[in-house]
Amino acid sequence: MEIEGKIVTVMESWPLQLTVQTQTGFYDVVLRLDTQITQNERIVDPGSLHPDLQVRIRGQVSSSNPLAMNAQMIEVLQ
Incomplete structure (x- = not known):
C-alpha cells in the first residue's frame, strides 16, 4: 500500500510512530x-521526521486496522 500526506504527530517511542x-x-x-527514509534520494535519519513534513509512505496495512500500517519506505517530499 502507498499513501501520501502530511505528518501530524511523531510519537517518540520505539518503534517510532507517526x-x-x-x-x-x-x-x-x-x-x-x-x-x-529518504529525502532528495539520500538516506536520512528517523530523527529528521517531524510534523508538517509532506511524505510518501509504502508499507503493509495492519490486518486488524485498515488505517494503520508498518512502513517499509518513507520518502520526504519537501
Whole structure:
C-alpha cells in the first residue's frame, strides 16, 4: 500500500510512530528497524521526521486496522 500526506504527530517511542493526514483520512504508521527514509534520494535519519513534513509512505496495512500500517519506505517530499 502507498499513501501520501502530511505528518501530524511523531510519537517518540520505539518503534517510532507517526500520524499522517491524507486526503482520505488519518493513518497510524509504525516504523520498523529496516524502514528506509529518504529525502532528495539520500538516506536520512528517523530523527529528521517531524510534523508538517509532506511524505510518501509504502508499507503493509495492519490486518486488524485498515488505517494503520508498518512502513517499509518513507520518502520526504519537501
